[in-house]
Amino acid sequence: MRKNRMVAAALAAATATALVLTGCAGGGSGGSGDPTDVNPDGEIEPREISWLLSRPADGGVITAMQQIADEYAEENPGFALNLITTPDRPSYIQKYETLAAANKLPELFDTDATPFAQKLADQGRMVDAEALLEDLGLYDDYRPAALNYQRFDDGSLYMIPFEFQLEFFWYNKALFEQAGVTVPETLDDFPAMCTALREAGITPIALDGQDQWPLERYMAYHPFRTAGPEYVQKLKKAEATLSDETGTAAVEWLASLGEAGCFQEGFSSTGYADAQAAFTSGNAAVYNIGTWELSNLATENLDPAVRDDIDYFTLPLTAGAVTAANEYVTPSGIGMAVNSKTYDPLVRDFLAFALERYPEVYAQTGALSPTSTVETTIPANATPLYERAVDQAGDVGEAIAMPWDTQLDPASNTRLQQELTLLIQGEISAEEFIQTMDETIAENAPEAFK
Template identity: 80%
Template sequence: MFNVKRTATWVAMTAAVTLALTSCAGSGGGGDPTDVNPEGEVEPREISWLLSRPADGGVITAMQQIADEYAADHPGFKLNLITTPDRPSYIQKYETLAAANKLPELFDTDATPFAQKLAEQGRMIDVDVLLDDLGMADDYREAALNYQRFDDGSLYMVPFEFQLEFFWYNSDLLAQAGVEVPATLDDFAPMCEALRAEGITPIALDGADGWPLERYMAHYPFRQAGPEYIQKLKTGEAKFSDAPGRAAVEWLYGLGQADCFQEGFSATGYADAQAQFTSGRAAVYNIGTWELANLATENLDASVRDAVDYFTLPTIDGAVTADNEYVTPSGIGMAINSSTYDPLVRDFLAFALERYPAAVAETGALSPTTDVDTAIPADATPLYSRAIEQAGDVGSAIAMPWDTQLDPATNTRLQQELTLLVQGDITPDEFIETMDAALAENVG
């Protein structure tokens, strides 16, 4: 149920932080964003990284190992990892510290309007300049860097991941229903109806977390109008009632009317949604290559292993984006505080960024760079290698996840209203009216 009190508190807190950030503009809290190779001795000390990543995830594990190697040759150095995996709590901490000019040497952020304000105030190191100075600019995947860029093309975050988001499907279940892989997004509803007629759940969805359904909202506008629509929507230059937004709303409402998602999807969590697909109870599942170990190795149930395949985001008639352009995120980026940037931070980053790609590739994950080969696990199915190879054929336009673009209050309301829309509790017109009002209030 919509928690009015909690949301009102969050909106008020966000407004206060934004006001505080605006008031400290030009206060001299930042250094020179382009001075990436400062003069002076490397004097070891503890530096901190404010993170929004799983504590036992590959990025933290690899970087901690690299930091330990660096510390062995630089007594007195330590990388202090301040971890807050819960994204809303992290954003609250990050924005509060930013408003107080107390951000640590390194901090995680998406390419949001809030982060761009920090960059405009000179409070983040220019990563384009840094990578060029380190001789690493050409090593990074274009899509990995583009995901981190602000709308004006500037780059202030370093990527540590690269993922491709696919629609995984069970070919046996599609064959049982007599349907093919959707060629266009408009083929989804008929596919769902055919699967339902055979008693098959069409699409497994983690509805409890909000962002998976929000991915579906992003698909149609990306194909119809490209990445520019969400860029304008988040600043109030576009509305949900505009053609791309209305098309997305009507498409999602149609998916709900076609009973595409499992019963009770709004209460289904991440693990349960995945289990519905991997056990053969659902025909389609939209998730990224971070789940390769569960979807493309012998960990996958033998009863469905040979039937599992994937397809990329389907197109639409008149699409303005290419077939090989879809959701290809490089995760939350790492920003570098310009006010605390010194020879030590520069020296450590040079050491870490050189070693990180090989370390992450050894785990079977895609590196954000192209200079290393991903290690394919011994128990991998042919899909694993194919998915990794797919990373070499990715276009430059990216379907940005909307939860990384919209302000927190609008994003929270969007996730709530999407559930109601797909459940048929509200009409497309009611959804659009509510979301345009929320956008006007929050962006204004």
């Protein structure tokens, strides 16, 4: 899903399995399939196939795919789709990497475009998703941004998206008016906005600091605007440093958010639900979250006391920004990879059926499809903001502000999350943050990206 994050508890296991994976490249039974043979010869013999997932069991993706699998089974007796669900992302990553190291991944499995997944692809253990979609005649149906989010740095595509989201800064117009502030025109306007809101007795930004990935989004914003998506691709490989002009500006901006008190007191221990409640109850002025929360932010489910005051703005620019206003965080969620070792005529036939049917079924839930071939069903209880947000999906640029937790190696990412909290809380300086993270990435990147 969108909460891409790694925690220290899973780090040791992930590192160990990554080493095993590196050591078994091309050996054993793994990688025996041809990743480019997307239309294998043979009879379609129905059986149970499995999908290792990191998605909510009652979420739209699983609900839609279960319905589609049942439809396929009616036409192909003996077929069944076994959904192995572990929605907790750190636990999922540990399970996924352990199975990969043992060459026991099922037919389908979820993964982000991480360094670990890149190793799997390099070893020929994942079907070429671009070749598959093209062979099925579906490639052009997908939103370019949805596919681009799943690509590795070299542009290759090995994961298929099942979602499409836009991440906005939701804000309370009444609280802005009370504090005499307007929507920030640039990222550099954030500290002044926060200061004015604080002086009016208003919590500026509600943040889920407990899960760590929301704060990490803020780390990605400034360099994306000033240097583009290529910056993190270089940084994660230690080909750029936070001590350079782009990195220093980003860290100093983050430090200024902390100094201005942008986030609520005790943000580091605030969970997802509590952060959202702070905003929807009118106790915080801004909330940075994606369109997966439309049902809570743009329908009559929202408290009537604040419903008419809610609006949103997209990621502001910076002076001399190299990315466009319609380019920001537009994730397509965790992708689905296809195991080349177990890929056969049945898996292909099911995917052909499922991927053709999925957009319509999924869009009927009120969600944005990763394709542009269907219209999202607007719920009957939606506010005008819902349709506006859905319409905005049609005006999204090519560059994507990638979440850094899907880009950095696990050890560097864990350290980044820890240091970000200390920086915002004023417990370390910008200079200390930069030195620590540059040393951490330099130490871990060579092994992760060799």
